[in-house]
Amino acid sequence: MMSSFSFRRSSFLLLSWVLLIPSLQVEALWWSNLDNKNESSEEVQQFDQPSSVKAQRTNHNNNPSLAFEYGVDVSFPMHHAPVSTNYAWLPHNQQPNAEIPDEYKDMPVQPLGDMQSKYENYIQGCVDYYNKDGKNKGERCVTTERDRLAMSLRQPQSMYNYTQMGYTKIRAPDHVFRLLKEFWEKNKHRETLERWAVGNVYTNHWESPSYMVSVENEALDGGGYVLKQHIWNAARDTIEEWTGYKQAECSLYGIRVYKEGAMLAPHVDRLPLVSSAIINVDQDVDEPWPLEVIGHDGIARNVTMEPGDLVLYESHSILHGRPFPLKGRFMANVFIHFEPTQKIGGESEYTGDLPPYLIPGSPEEARWRSSNPHGHKLLNQQQPGTTGSTTAHMLAARGQYEDLRQFLNENPDSVNARDKNDWMPLHEGIRKGDLDCVELLLDRGAEVNAVTPHGSPLYMAQTFHAGNKALQQLLESRGAKLHPPPSKGASEGEL
Ligand SMILES: *[C@@H]1O[C@H](CO)[C@@H](O)[C@H](O)[C@H]1NC(C)=O
Numbered sequence: 001m002m003s004s005f006s007f008r009r010s011s012f013l014l015l016s017w018v019l020l021i022p023s024l025q026v027e028a029l030w031w032s033n034l035d036n037k038n039e040s041s042e043e044v045q046q047f048d049q050p051s052s053v054k055a056q057r058t059n060h061n062n063n064p065s066l067a068f069e070y071g072v073d074v075s076f077p078m079h080h081a082p083v084s085t086n087y088a089w090l091p092h093n094q095q096p097n098a099e100i101p102d103e104y105k106d107m108p109v110q111p112l113g114d115m116q117s118k119y120e121n122y123i124q125g126c127v128d129y130y131n132k133d134g135k136n137k138g139e140r141c142v143t144t145e146r147d148r149l150a151m152s153l154r155q156p157q158s159m160y161n162y163t164q165m166g167y168t169k170i171r172a173p174d175h176v177f178r179l180l181k182e183f184w185e186k187n188k189h190r191e192t193l194e195r196w197a198v199g200n201v202y203t204n205h206w207e208s209p210s211y212m213v214s215v216e217n218e219a220l221d222g223g224g225y226v227l228k229q230h231i232w233n234a235a236r237d238t239i240e241e242w243t244g245y246k247q248a249e250c251s252l253y254g255i256r257v258y259k260e261g262a263m264l265a266p267h268v269d270r271l272p273l274v275s276s277a278i279i280n281v282d283q284d285v286d287e288p289w290p291l292e293v294i295g296h297d298g299i300a301r302n303v304t305m306e307p308g309d310l311v312l313y314e315s316h317s318i319l320h321g322r323p324f325p326l327k328g329r330f331m332a333n334v335f336i337h338f339e340p341t342q343k344i345g346g347e348s349e350y351t352g353d354l355p356p357y358l359i360p361g362s363p364e365e366a367r368w369r370s371s372n373p374h375g376h377k378l379l380n381q382q383q384p385g386t387t388g389s390t391t392a393h394m395l396a397a398r399g400q401y402e403d404l405r406q407f408l409n410e411n412p413d414s415v416n417a418r419d420k421n422d423w424m425p426l427h428e429g430i431r432k433g434d435l436d437c438v439e440l441l442l443d444r445g446a447e448v449n450a451v452t453p454h455g456s457p458l459y460m461a462q463t464f465h466a467g468n469k470a471l472q473q474l475l476e477s478r479g480a481k482l483h484p485p486p487s488k489g490a491s492e493g494e495l
């Protein structure tokens with residue numbers, strides 16, 4: 001009993017402690033975001049929006065039913081746990097001149113009731129689920145939760161934004177929606193359970209599993225690379241028009257189907273997923289299931305979608321999630337991700353060392369550089385250096401975690417596929433230095449000591465990323481041994 005991990009008792013304090021410490025500076029930001037309602041303040045970049053998009057924009061600002069406006073950490077923790085407990089009904093919030101007790105001075109008003117208990121239940125659900133089989137992996141939930149919050153705090157402030165508000169809702173262009181709808185109608189009965197990494201807290205899959213109809217799956221009617229490219233091409237114009245900049249495709253994995261009770265913890269997407277679209281393909285709901293976004297003005301808004309609606313959002317800097325459980329049978333949507341190829345104000349193709357959307361000197365810069373030692377290159381121009389590669393090799397080589405996870409769900413055997421140089425996806429992930437992809441591959445059964453002409457995985461980690469101790473520790477914790485190349489010099493030139 002003692003060894004099993006209880007989130008509520010021990011870790012919650014630990015978690016709040018760890019999360020609250022690093023950010024006196026950000027503590028101030030959480031308020032200023034809310035106070036800053038002046039849209040033309042210099043915090044928000046000004047860019048002209050094409051008028052057709054502007055005209056269709058939903059007016060979120062004149063909603064009289066909004067008694068309180070709120071920002072981060074009210075519906076769900078985003079920058080810090082716990083969420084605000086400064087309830088609207090507390091006496092100091094009821095009387096205009098009342099003294100505000102010290103403990104509430106830095107908390108936004110909480111109009112949604114006891115969200116903290118709901119949050120604790122959410123994380124506890126994950127912990128209990130992963131402790132259930134006696135393997136005591138529940139603490140992984142707390143680790144990934146800590147990462148989610150740290151990233152939600154660090155990444156947005158480190159990003160350039162291409163639009164003023166950061167999100168908008170339009171109708172999907174007919175030809176885009178038709179492609180998706182046709183594919184969905186033919187294949188919706190063939191949804192497959194979506195697998196998540198141990199301890200992943202992004203969806204409450206322990207309570208309400210999600211399903212996937214992958215557009216890339218050749219086994220599905222009409223599925224495959226051609227369909228994927230069609231959807232991408234069809235969506236690109238819309239994204240380019242909205243942002244005003246050229247865009248390159250990053251990621252598109254399929255139609256995710258959420259079921260009754262599903263939630264999605266607010267988050268920002270991993271780079272280079274920057275300019276994104278969600279399309280509601282189909283749903284059977286009792287009431288609209290809101291997507292909550294925090295705009296560049298710092299204010300939370302519920303965006304509701306009907307089938308055929310398309311939400312454009314800057315997913316690298318706009319916190320987005322579904323903190324209220326789905327009421328109904330299902331909601332099916334697709335995510336389409338691009339990255340801008342130009343710097344804001346830049347006329348031509350960008351050739352800098354950092355991605356054009358990453359602010360030099362920001363907290364994200366150092367982290368990005370350590371996982372991208374060779375500098376910036378558009379995702380769709382990064383070629384894996386080996387031949388005979390499978391899709392899994394390519395995705396691991398590029399560090400496309402989400403796509404790799406989806407691909408392995410559909411093709412579990414490809415985890416140990418070898419290319420002509422004897423490399424497996426694991427070796428590609430190590431060369432890229434992508435901790436998440438490497439861990440995912442190991443979780444899915446990659447052989448941790450599979451030797452290539454360049455040595456064992458641990459040897460390669462030391463060769464390519466001598467400074468990346470986390471990568472080496474991860475491998476060692478899975479039993480990795482240091483094996484140098486069998487005969488030196490065999491294929492030195494192939495890298
Ligand atoms: C909003 O910002 C602009 C530009 O900084 C300034 O001129 C204007 O006075 C501000 N308005 C308010 C209401 O603060």
Ligand SMILES: *[C@@H]1O[C@H](CO)[C@@H](O)[C@H](O)[C@H]1NC(C)=O
Nearest residue numbers: 043156157159160161296317
């Ligand atoms: C971009 O948006 C994020 C989130 O709204 C914000 O924190 C950040 O400061 C913005 N970047 C710039 C350069 O204004």
Ligand SMILES: *[C@@H]1O[C@H](CO)[C@@H](O)[C@H](O)[C@H]1NC(C)=O
Nearest residue numbers: 066070112290300301302324
């Ligand atoms: C968003 O939706 C939830 C659930 O319906 C509701 O409780 C909350 O007040 C809404 N928030 C806003 C900002 O409209």
